[in-house]
Amino acid sequence: MEITINRESKTPIYLQIKKQIEAMINSGKLPPNFILPAERVLGGRLKINRSTVIKAYMELKAEGLVESRVGSGTVVLAPFSKDGIQEKMYVPPLRWNQLESRRVNKSNEQTINNILSVFEKEKVISFASGVASEDSYDMELLQSIQTRLLEKHREKVLMPTPVDGCSELKHTIRSYLQQNGINAGTKQIMVTSGSQQAVEFLARLLIEPGDVVLVEEPTYIGAIQAFESYDARLIGIPMDEEGIRLDILETCLVKYRPKLIYTQPTFHNPTGMTMSLNRRKELLKLAYYYNIPILEDNPYEELYYEGEKLPSLKSLDNNDYVIYVSSFSKTISFSLRVGYVVAGENIINRFIKFKQITDIQTNTLSQYFVHEFVAHGYLKNHLEKIRNKYRKKRDLMIAQLNKCNVEGMRIFVPGGGYFIWLELPNNIRMNELIKLLGDKGIIVMPGDVFYPKYNIESNFIRLNFSYPKEQDIEDGIEKLLDCIVKCSNSNVKVGHPVETVLNPYL
């Protein structure tokens, strides 16, 4: 391979080398698989720096004329085929990491996806999800609603709806809210693709990188992810038996001047806690005093297993400080993806723009399905049925957990919702436990995912009781306890774990 260099030329030396090799390849003088001299060798031969040869070879690579092969060096590739694409052309890999915008939070957090992927697997007992059990439905009723919609209302259900939701459903939500003490006009209501979408919209609206959001600690993972995806700084406020600690909250209001307080006052996910009425009123007063909006996330309100409902923050708020989100995911079905947000018209108008960009509108068929289900009174009966069912499952799970004989366990008994928050001995080897459970086909949510970013070591797990079948609760909890004993350094004791009943009527 003969190369000559003209040091007087204006063409840089690396380009002279590149052009000569290119010409030799195109003329066939250097056949496919010909190995070019090593950079150091050619550099020595031409009395030039090795880096100049490297640069020339990189140009040839970028044009797909040669490629580097481990063990061989730089090798000539086959020429262009008829369709213009080289048979073994070198295509540099796309550097997606470098293409991603700075806006993107680079975390690869996939907890929700991991939980939902379980539903495609068989022979797994999942205590990790947050969905209804399939056997809680009256299938004939569901089918009849679906058939009616498709037969009688085809002109509506196969068509688009306004971005903020179809007016029938909005009116239905409006009267439902009215029965629960929330007076909102239809312009203050927007239907969203699950309430998760509304949480994300509010994060999008309010959060600049570094803005502080105060949250209960622990809190719902989807909210953590939504706020953190806009680089919010989440400050966790601990809870006591009446809900979020207002003394600590107030200190943080003064210290951080947060953009928002995010709270789930009723059957909190993951702890099952319910904020007392007095605490609700005091929380509102603080928000008014410090001029900070509240996002009230309330998807579990209807799932109470004893006593009565407490008024929502939104129903107590006469000053439009509370943005209220809720959903039919927990009461009808997660898969419909129908949630809603109640807020001032100015905020709803902003959200309409976000929704246009994100998914244009919530699935039409789902919207009409929910409308039929609620407006025709089916929801009321369905709620009675699932309350009984879930109460039974909750009690069964607690009875099973009480069979444990390891010291240092505490069961948080919820008055409603989907979850039992379980404190394990504080010297539990959590990673080992999750792995051992996985091997036995049992999935639980480890507590640490419910804490904002700072790597907390949690000795809690969250157990869902709405989804698993009763038999699975019996078998699964027995195996869980077995694994806890194996992964615990605590003494095996005679007796029961401590129960903390979370009383919503304080």
Ligand SMILES: Cc1ncc(COP(=O)(O)O)c(C=O)c1O
């Ligand atoms: C507290 C809380 N908020 C919001 C959501 C999201 O629900 P949706 O299915 O309506 O998006 C969930 C779901 O688990 C939740 O637990």
